[in-house]
Amino acid sequence: MPRYFFDTCDGERQVRDETGIDLAGPQDIPREAAILLQGLGLAEMLKGRSRIFIVRVRRDDGAFVYRGTAKLDIE
Incomplete structure (x- = not known):
């Protein structure tokens, strides 16, 4: 299984994924990214x-x- 690494940024800090996760293939990336976001x-x-x-x-x-990008507005 291929291993993918999910690096994140929230506008203040960046986090480099050093562990990664094994996925069946690239078709599973959007689902995992959405869960993370x-x-x-x-x-x-x-x-x-x-x-x-x-x-x-x-x-x-x-x-x-x-x-992938997600925007959160709090008012």
Whole structure:
């Protein structure tokens, strides 16, 4: 199984995924990215902060293969 790494950014800090996860293939990346972005958004929503979240996915050879963005507005 290929290993993919999900690096994140919340506008203040960037986190490089050093562990990664094994997925059956690239078709599973959007689902995993959405789950990750949802979790990041929930944590910030509970803090009452607006944010733009970015997840960049790379293969184990370092090539970026996916980018997802989520925007959270708190008023």
